[in-house]
Amino acid sequence: MIWNDEFETLPRDVIESLQLKRLQQTLQRVYATVPFYRQQLQKVGMSPDKVKSLDDLKRLPFTLKQDMRDNYPYGLFAVPLEQIVRIHASSGTTGKPTVVGYTRRDIETWAELMARSFVAAGAHKGDVIHNAYGYGLFTGGLGAHYGAEKLGASVIPMSGGNTRKQLMIMQDFGSTVLTCTPSYSLYLAEVAAEEGIDFKSLKLKVGIFGAEPWSEEMRNEIEEKLNLKAIDIYGLSEILGPGVGIECIEAQKGLHLWEDHFIPEIINPDTGEVLPYGERGELVITTITKEGIPMIRYRTRDITRIIPEPCICGRTHVRLERMSGRTDDMLIIRGVNVFPSQIESVLINIEGVEPHYQLIVDREENLDTLEVQVEVNEQSFSDEVKILQELSSRIQKEIKEMLGVTCKVRLVEPKTIARSEGKAKRVIDNRKEQ
Amino acid sequence: MKVEQISIFIENKSGRLAEVTRVLGEAGVNIRALSLADTSDFGILRLIVNKTDQAKAVLKEKGFTVNKTDVVAVEVPDRPSGLYGILNILDQGKVNVEYMYAFVERCGENAVIIFRFDNTEEAIQVLTRGGVNVLEGERIYNM
Numbered sequence: 001m002i003w004n005d006e007f008e009t010l011p012r013d014v015i016e017s018l019q020l021k022r023l024q025q026t027l028q029r030v031y032a033t034v035p036f037y038r039q040q041l042q043k044v045g046m047s048p049d050k051v052k053s054l055d056d057l058k059r060l061p062f063t064l065k066q067d068m069r070d071n072y073p074y075g076l077f078a079v080p081l082e083q084i085v086r087i088h089a090s091s092g093t094t095g096k097p098t099v100v101g102y103t104r105r106d107i108e109t110w111a112e113l114m115a116r117s118f119v120a121a122g123a124h125k126g127d128v129i130h131n132a133y134g135y136g137l138f139t140g141g142l143g144a145h146y147g148a149e150k151l152g153a154s155v156i157p158m159s160g161g162n163t164r165k166q167l168m169i170m171q172d173f174g175s176t177v178l179t180c181t182p183s184y185s186l187y188l189a190e191v192a193a194e195e196g197i198d199f200k201s202l203k204l205k206v207g208i209f210g211a212e213p214w215s216e217e218m219r220n221e222i223e224e225k226l227n228l229k230a231i232d233i234y235g236l237s238e239i240l241g242p243g244v245g246i247e248c249i250e251a252q253k254g255l256h257l258w259e260d261h262f263i264p265e266i267i268n269p270d271t272g273e274v275l276p277y278g279e280r281g282e283l284v285i286t287t288i289t290k291e292g293i294p295m296i297r298y299r300t301r302d303i304t305r306i307i308p309e310p311c312i313c314g315r316t317h318v319r320l321e322r323m324s325g326r327t328d329d330m331l332i333i334r335g336v337n338v339f340p341s342q343i344e345s346v347l348i349n350i351e352g353v354e355p356h357y358q359l360i361v362d363r364e365e366n367l368d369t370l371e372v373q374v375e376v377n378e379q380s381f382s383d384e385v386k387i388l389q390e391l392s393s394r395i396q397k398e399i400k401e402m403l404g405v406t407c408k409v410r411l412v413e414p415k416t417i418a419r420s421e422g423k424a425k426r427v428i429d430n431r432k433e434q
Numbered sequence: 435m436k437v438e439q440i441s442i443f444i445e446n447k448s449g450r451l452a453e454v455t456r457v458l459g460e461a462g463v464n465i466r467a468l469s470l471a472d473t474s475d476f477g478i479l480r481l482i483v484n485k486t487d488q489a490k491a492v493l494k495e496k497g498f499t500v501n502k503t504d505v506v507a508v509e510v511p512d513r514p515s516g517l518y519g520i521l522n523i524l525d526q527g528k529v530n531v532e533y534m535y536a537f538v539e540r541c542g543e544n545a546v547i548i549f550r551f552d553n554t555e556e557a558i559q560v561l562t563r564g565g566v567n568v569l570e571g572e573r574i575y576n577m
Contacts, residue, residue: 411476415497
């Protein structure tokens with residue numbers, strides 16, 4: 001099923017001419033209204049009228065998260081505050097949050113793209129959408145909410161937390177679609193098991209999971225434990241919020257990025273140069289319809305590649321491969337690049353290990369150390385030391401094979417790694433404090 | 435002829451061992467014998483208690499990972515070479531000992547040793563055939 005047949009299946013050449021037209025309009029607008037963008041363009045001798053083709057995009061400077069902080073809170077808004085009807089902000093774990101503003105039309109666009117995303121994930125009018133993304137400054141909750149209403153589904157605005165109540169509502173209200181972070185879905189499964197609730201007895205058929213990187217192995221685990229189809233959704237508040245891209249249920253392979261509203265580029269994160277089509281690198285997005293806070297070549301720090309093959313679902317918008325991680329989540333351990341999601345895929349394939357883990361990075365005598373904390377469960381626990389030691393050396397060996405990094409595996413008691421109701425905190429990097 | 439033992443996963447953190455004994459004490463469970471195997475990161479506490487199922491249930495409820503395994507309690511003559519005699523029988527019978535520990539109480543004139551074998555049934559046969567007295571679980575729990 002497709003929500004917007006006309007726009008989601010536009011021929012390639014039509015998408016591109018639409019993109020060029022909208023890009024030119026966006027540039028004209030920000031050049032006139034946002035001093036930051038005017039200066040950025042002037043610095044490299046560019047102006048909106050010099051952009052004659054999509055290829056000229058690469059001549060424009062990038063916009064960084066830091067630029068948003070430098071212009072905190074409203075400096076990058078392209079409309080007067082009277083036209084802004086909603087403000088969201090990122091969690092901002094370090095320093096000030098990044099602030100985004102939406103005009104009424106932006107909210108409508110967002111709802112449209114979320115409705116497209118829901119339909120791509122197999123949801124439709126008549127579904128009961130159990131929205132466990134947090135409501136608040138975080139874009140997840142309200143973003144999914146408006147899309148669900150636009151679709152005409154019945155939305156339950158659960159927000160995060162209160163896990164036992166979430167399960168009760170799922171049972172009693174007959175929720176058919178679940179939206180939350182992938183790590184929270186596993187926590188729901190864990191609590192359900194404790195409460196003796198079998199997901200097979202629930203009506204859930206689809207889960208739409210995002211806001212943190214996750215692996216294909218974790219998808220299998222979630223699909224098995226929650227008895228539903230797990231769909232990956234992509235979004236970031238700087239660009240819009242959830243619904244920038246989504247997997248279709250037909251292929252479950254790669255996330256369609258809505259190209260009538262965004263232009264994706266893949267760059268080499270070190271040099272900034274645009275990579276050939278299909279190569280892996282950092283995703284850069286330009287918004288071409290956003291009014292409140294347009295983003296020109298925003299560096300998402302997400303690592304992915306464009307899947308060049310057309311999709312079986314009929315949508316013509318490009319697909320991005322599942323994000324393998326964010327450059328800021330990437331750990332460099334003794335010179336090797338490590339994404340937490342890679343370690344996750346190793347752990348999930350090992351019988352008797354819970355999908356909850358934490359990575360502790362430290363430095364001892366100028367050498368990076370990586371400790372992987374894994375919870376022991378009843379299947380893996382034994383009264384014999386050697387069996388537990390075999391388990392930890394197996395984990396160590398498989399991580400070494402996959403990443404080429406030797407780590408220390410520490411088995412910890414069940415349920416001692418903090419469960420998250422929103423984004424999971426997988427890494428503690430003690431090197432930064434030294 | 436088998437004795438039930440519970441084992442508990444314990445992280446090397448202060449207070450965990452005390453917590454196990456507190457939980458058992460509050461449930462009125464009496465520890466009959468114990469052994470602690472430790473590595474640099476974690477320990478495995480093995481216990482013989484007077485109420486195995488109850489002990490397992492209260493510990494699980496408190497979030498501990500608990501297992502139940504069968505071990506064998508053997509009467510060992512309390513004199514030089516007493517233990518050797520038993521180990522020799524096991525060795526001749528090609529039975530492997532995973533670990534062993536001593537029971538606190540004596541059984542008449544004899545000491546009691548708890549054995550964990552890789553093959554419990556076979557070990558009991560080898561011991562009985564060798565004339566060694568293997569003690570019943572009920573006797574051990576209430577000794």
